[in-house]
Amino acid sequence: MPVDPSLVGREFPAPAPLTVTPERVSAFAAAVGHPGDAGSAVPPTFPIVLAFDAMQAFLDAEQIDLHRIVHGEQRFAYVRPLVPGDELTATLTVTGLRQIGGADIIATSSEIADATGAVVCTGRATLVHSAGGAA
Amino acid sequence: MNPGDSLSTKTFTITRADLVAYAEASGDHNPIHQDEDVARSVGLPGVIAHGMYTLALVGRAVAEWTDGAEVVDLGAKFTSPVVVPAEGGADVVVAGTVKSVADGLVTLALEVTCGGQKVLGMPKAVVREATIRA
Numbered sequence: 576m577p578v579d580p581s582l583v584g585r586e587f588p589a590p591a592p593l594t595v596t597p598e599r600v601s602a603f604a605a606a607v608g609h610p611g612d613a614g615s616a617v618p619p620t621f622p623i624v625l626a627f628d629a630m631q632a633f634l635d636a637e638q639i640d641l642h643r644i645v646h647g648e649q650r651f652a653y654v655r656p657l658v659p660g661d662e663l664t665a666t667l668t669v670t671g672l673r674q675i676g677g678a679d680i681i682a683t684s685s686e687i688a689d690a691t692g693a694v695v696c697t698g699r700a701t702l703v704h705s706a707g708g709a710a
Numbered sequence: 711m712n713p714g715d716s717l718s719t720k721t722f723t724i725t726r727a728d729l730v731a732y733a734e735a736s737g738d739h740n741p742i743h744q745d746e747d748v749a750r751s752v753g754l755p756g757v758i759a760h761g762m763y764t765l766a767l768v769g770r771a772v773a774e775w776t777d778g779a780e781v782v783d784l785g786a787k788f789t790s791p792v793v794v795p796a797e798g799g800a801d802v803v804v805a806g807t808v809k810s811v812a813d814g815l816v817t818l819a820l821e822v823t824c825g826g827q828k829v830l831g832m833p834k835a836v837v838r839e840a841t842i843r844a
Contacts, residue, residue: 599735606731607766608722611778619769619781623762627737641740642748646761650785650834699785705752 578637578679578704582669587636589628589665592690595621597659617657622665623649626685626698629667633683639704647680647701654695662690670699679704711776711816711842717806720771724759724792725799732763746796754791761788764802764829768822771804772835775818777843782815787831792824800824806835814839 593599600617603609609618634641657663664687671682681702688694729743738760741748749757765786772781794800802824809819820833 602731602735606728606735607763607770609766609770610773616773616778618766619772619784620762620766623738624736631737642742643752644740645742645752645754646788648785648787648831649762649765650783651781652783653781656780701787 577674577706578639578672578681580672582637582681583672585669587629587633587667587669589625589667590632591628592662592664593625593628595657595659595661595663599624600659615659617659619651619653621657622651622663622687622696622698625663625665625687626667626700629665629685630683630700630702633667633669643705645703645705647703648699649701650699652697652699654693657695661695663695664688677706679706711808711811711839713808713810715808717771717775717808717818719803719805720767720774721801721803722767722770723799723801724763724767724794726757726794726796728799729757729759729763729794732760732766736760736762738762754793756793756795758791759794759800759802764788764792764822767802768804768820768830768833768835771806772818772837775806775844776816776837776841778841779816779837779839779843780841781835781837783834783836786822786833788829789831790824790827790829792829802829811839816842
C-alpha cells in the first residue's frame with residue numbers, strides 16, 4: 576500500500592533523548608573500526624543512532640515494516656562535533672514523497688539538537704519503501 | 711592538503727559479525743542486514759551491509775587521512791548494495807583526492823567501490839582545515 580501523501584510536513588520526534596556516553600561511542604567505533612580515543616573521537620555517522628530512533632517512530636506511526644525500507648541516501652551537515660556527555664534529541668520531518676515503479680521514495684530531514692536546544696547536526700535521508708505483495 | 715593531492719587508498723573488510731556488532735551499536739536491526747531469506751524476500755541479492763556502515767567506513771577513511779579532523783559535511787547515495795557473504799567478507803575500497811580548499815574547508819572527492827563497482831553515489835566529505843593534524 577502506498578504511503579499516505581498527507582505525511583509531507585509532519586514531524587516525528589525520537590521517543591527519548593540519547594546521551595553520548597563513552598560506552599556507546601566505543602561500541603559504535605569498534606563496530607566500524609573508527610580510529611581514535613572513544614573518550615573524545617565520536618564517529619561522524621554516530622548521530623544516525625538518534626536519526627534512526629526518529630525514523631522508527633515515523634515507521635511505527637505509519638505501520639510501515641522496517642524490512643521493506645532501504646536507505647537510499649544520507650547526508651549530514653554538522654554545526655559542531657559531538658562530544659561525550661552531549662544529550663541529544665531528534666525530530667524527523669517528512670519533506671517529500673513520490674512514487675517510482677511501485678516504490679515510495681520518502682525524503683526526510685532530522686534535526687539533532689543538544690540539551691540547550693541548539694542544533695548540532697542535520698541529517699537528510701531518503702528512504703525507499705517497497706510495498707511488496709507479489710514478491 | 712592541497713587541491714589535487716591523492717590520499718592513500720583504504721580497503722576495509724565487512725563481515726557478517728561486523729553487521730551484527732553494528733546493528734547492536736546503532737540500533738538498526740533491519741533483518742535485511744542479518745537474514746538471507748528476508749533479504750531475498752524483498753528482492754535483494756543476499757544480506758547487504760547497512761548503507762550507514764559503508765558511510766561510516768568513509769568517515770573512518772577521512773579520520774585516518776586527517777588524524778581526526780572535524781567533519782563538516784558527510785554523505786552519499788547508496789546506489790548499489792554491498793553484499794556480505796556468510797563466509798569471509800566484502801572488501802570496500804575508499805579512494806580519495808583533495809578536490810578543493812576554500813574558506814577554511816577542505817572538500818574531498820571520493821570513490822567508494824566493492825568488487826570494482828561503485829557502491830556510493832555522489833559521496834562527499836568536507837573537513838575543517840585548521841583541525842587537520844595529519
